[in-house]
Amino acid sequence: MSIALPRKRRRKLKGEPIGLYIIITLMAIVVGLPLYLMVINAFKPLEELLLFPPRYYVMNPTLENFSNLLLATNASLVPFSRYLFNSIFVATTVVVVSVLTASMCAYPLAKSKAPGVNVIFQIILAALMFSPLVTAIPRFLIISGLRMIDTYWALILPAVASSFFTFFMRQFFEAQPSEILDAGRIDGAGEWSLFWKLVMPLAKPAWATLTIMAWQSAWNDEFGPVMFTRSEAMKTLPLAIHTLYAGAGLARMGAGAAAALLTTAPSVIIFVFLQKRVIATMAHAGIKG
Amino acid sequence: MATQVVTRQRPKPGFGTRATNTWAEMKRNRAAYFFMAPFLILFFAFTILPVLAGIGLSFTYFNVLQKPHFIGWSNYALLFLEDDVFLKAIRNTLLYAMITGPVSFFAQLGLAWLINSLKYRVGYTLLFYAPSVTSGLAMGLIWRVFFSGDLYGYLNYVLIRMGVIFEPVQWLSDVDTMLPIVILVSLWMSMSTGFLTFLAALQNMDHELYEAGKMDGIRTRLQEFCYITLPCMKPQLLFGSVMAVVRSFEVSGVAVALTGLPSPQYATHTIMTHMQDYAFIRFEMGYAAAISVVLFITMFGLSRILFRVLKSN
Numbered sequence: 070m071s072i073a074l075p076r077k078r079r080r081k082l083k084g085e086p087i088g089l090y091i092i093i094t095l096m097a098i099v100v101g102l103p104l105y106l107m108v109i110n111a112f113k114p115l116e117e118l119l120l121f122p123p124r125y126y127v128m129n130p131t132l133e134n135f136s137n138l139l140l141a142t143n144a145s146l147v148p149f150s151r152y153l154f155n156s157i158f159v160a161t162t163v164v165v166v167s168v169l170t171a172s173m174c175a176y177p178l179a180k181s182k183a184p185g186v187n188v189i190f191q192i193i194l195a196a197l198m199f200s201p202l203v204t205a206i207p208r209f210l211i212i213s214g215l216r217m218i219d220t221y222w223a224l225i226l227p228a229v230a231s232s233f234f235t236f237f238m239r240q241f242f243e244a245q246p247s248e249i250l251d252a253g254r255i256d257g258a259g260e261w262s263l264f265w266k267l268v269m270p271l272a273k274p275a276w277a278t279l280t281i282m283a284w285q286s287a288w289n290d291e292f293g294p295v296m297f298t299r300s301e302a303m304k305t306l307p308l309a310i311h312t313l314y315a316g317a318g319l320a321r322m323g324a325g326a327a328a329a330l331l332t333t334a335p336s337v338i339i340f341v342f343l344q345k346r347v348i349a350t351m352a353h354a355g356i357k358g
Numbered sequence: 359m360a361t362q363v364v365t366r367q368r369p370k371p372g373f374g375t376r377a378t379n380t381w382a383e384m385k386r387n388r389a390a391y392f393f394m395a396p397f398l399i400l401f402f403a404f405t406i407l408p409v410l411a412g413i414g415l416s417f418t419y420f421n422v423l424q425k426p427h428f429i430g431w432s433n434y435a436l437l438f439l440e441d442d443v444f445l446k447a448i449r450n451t452l453l454y455a456m457i458t459g460p461v462s463f464f465a466q467l468g469l470a471w472l473i474n475s476l477k478y479r480v481g482y483t484l485l486f487y488a489p490s491v492t493s494g495l496a497m498g499l500i501w502r503v504f505f506s507g508d509l510y511g512y513l514n515y516v517l518i519r520m521g522v523i524f525e526p527v528q529w530l531s532d533v534d535t536m537l538p539i540v541i542l543v544s545l546w547m548s549m550s551t552g553f554l555t556f557l558a559a560l561q562n563m564d565h566e567l568y569e570a571g572k573m574d575g576i577r578t579r580l581q582e583f584c585y586i587t588l589p590c591m592k593p594q595l596l597f598g599s600v601m602a603v604v605r606s607f608e609v610s611g612v613a614v615a616l617t618g619l620p621s622p623q624y625a626t627h628t629i630m631t632h633m634q635d636y637a638f639i640r641f642e643m644g645y646a647a648a649i650s651v652v653l654f655i656t657m658f659g660l661s662r663i664l665f666r667v668l669k670s671n
Contacts, residue, residue: 086475093472097485097669102548104488106512107500118398122515174397183387184380185644189394196405198600200608204408206637206647207415211403230400260389282551289493291611295639309617310497329492336491341484348483351558352485354551355593356600356665 070126075248107333118323134323138331147301149309151329156288156306159221163228163287164280170229175238176268180247190239192354196232202292211298223297224305228287234279240353241275242268275353277346285336298316306332407653415647422641433648444649446624447632451607454628455540459606462548463599469549470556471583483557490550492570498615501543505616530617536625540613547612548605552598559591586647596668600661607657610634629653 107124110118112130159207177183178190199320201208208227217223294308304312310332314325340347384391410469416433420426437444473482489497504512507528514526529535571586588595617626620635629649637646 089475091471093469093482096469097482100489101485101548103497103500103504103546104492106504107497110503111502121510122519123510123512143663154401170397170400174389174394177387177390177393181387181390185392186390189398192406193401195658196401198604198665199654199657200604201405202608202610203650204405204412205633205656206643206650207408207411208404209637210411211408226387226400227404230397230404232401232405235397235401259392262391285491289491291493291495307493307495311498313561322499322503325503329496329499332496333488337484337488338484339488344480344483347554348558348561351554352562352591352594354555354597355559355591356596357593 076356086177104164104333107326107329108325111330113323113326115323134327135331137321138324138327147304147309151302152304152306152309155224155303159224159305159333160287162221162225164283166225167231167234168276168279170181171234171238172269172272173230174235175242176264178235178239179242179245180250193232193236193239197236197356201227201231205292205296212297214345218297219299219303221303224287224290224303226292227293227297228283228290231283234283236271237279237282237354238275240355241272241350244353245271274346275350277343278354281336281340281343281347284339288332288336291340331346388546404496412647412650415644418514418644418647420557420642420647422643426644429644432611433645434640434652436645437648437652443624443627444629444632447627447629450624450626451609451628453537454541454544454609455603455606458544458548458609461601462545462606463602465545466553466598466602467547467595470560471551471587472559474557474576475579479557484598487553489547490553492547494547494611495545495615497547498612501539501616502530505539507531533623533625536598536617536621540609540616540626543616544612548602550601550605552601555594555598556591559594560587563587563590590645592668596665599664599668603660604657607653607660629656 076295109127111134112127112132114129114133117124117128170328178186178193185327212218212223212227215222217226249262249267253267258266288305289307290305291307294303294305298304306328310325310328314328415426417428417430418426419429419432420459437645458541469486473479473486476482506512506514507526507530509515509518509526511529513529514523517523529539541595567586567590568582571582576582576585593599608630609628613621613626613631614634615630619631619639621627621631630653633646633649636642636649
């Protein structure tokens, strides 16, 4: 055994393409650089931010920037925590409601032969082929017609209506065997209990993908808050940060970086936890021609 | 129970017309419609209806305050014949799309393939994917420092140190560098849904196929990739390419975050920002709707063409 182990290891190393690692690591450094800058600037004290030439590391990391961020925005009427709450509330609701509505709609789309089902799926598929942004104007008019301007509804409902979510779930269900459902039907289960007892538990791995996609689309949504909100208290994090810091000079660079980090971190953390399941299910997004 | 069994039986053929058969089918499947209803109501209200309404509005003059009135093709005539800024927006959008669309598609595919052949994938996947989950608006703050026009700008500093340039460049307000920078930043953010889909497809490949390929005389990794891997992941490729088209034409968030709206001399003005400009700054909704319709037709048309091409191959 003690001899077999190193040999096995050596063979593995030989099989591992070292050249590939070098190429991809170089690329990773280039891609990671802006993220790295964001992180170090967020923790740099003011004197280090103003150093010339700029340093690529932090000497005395501090949380000053984060506290400045909270204080600076406290001076305006809306506290920073409100933006954070808006973003978290909207994104979480979009995730939960999307998982529900998309799964519910996708189940018959994949498994039912009811008249019209195929036409509906073709329409949803067609809707993947343009950005919802091209419908911004009538959407705005519809939302103001429904008197939803400046409410959470305006940020949540259009995001839930994304064709991708339902398309993806439908593709996922399509790939699942129908036998288990037939068995359930023979046992006398109604569609409603079939859905909750068999279909939804089956769909759990796909929820991960849906969660990350829905979270991102809502969390990073730039247009919804710009178009559908009026008051400062309804703004979400990215928009608030942009308006607060876009024109700010070097002195507030640290707070800007802290804000950017705060906006990016949740999405990255969620992805870290879901990555395995996302990779396991994401292939279902394929479109069979 | 007994009644349920009866209602679930198909009506015998030959009884009644086809329409009543369909109606009976629909009644039999009513549960399916109940399941679909919540999403479909939202989908209709916020996607289908807006597309139709947008097409309708594009033929009107509408300034939000007064009722829209019909003006025929005037908006379109104005758009293509007299609006010089729109022509510039088209040029910028096409330039942007022709670069970011193909480059992001092949970069996503290539990187997914590279990562898939490594043993330590998790960290690399996360790192390449992370830029796409950053917010364009928030990340704009970092880019502004990076591309800042004075000596404090990181890029200027590095390039001057290296002797490439001798004085600081106004990266974000120089007409020649603005669009390339917007393209670069968008590419940085583009390892998104398509990348994950490709990676997922590669990792779920059936390894027996590779074994079979070896029997059939496939020797190099490139041959393996072209003759086995690619054909197997055609559905994912189709999805990824449609997403790349759509994303490459919807550019605006990054452009606005970096260079403002409207940008200096309209250097990063795109069809999308032109639409925003008219809709939410000038409140000429009819005209803005016409711009959206042009964009809609471009995206949808290109995606359909891709669909046809990839389907037949």
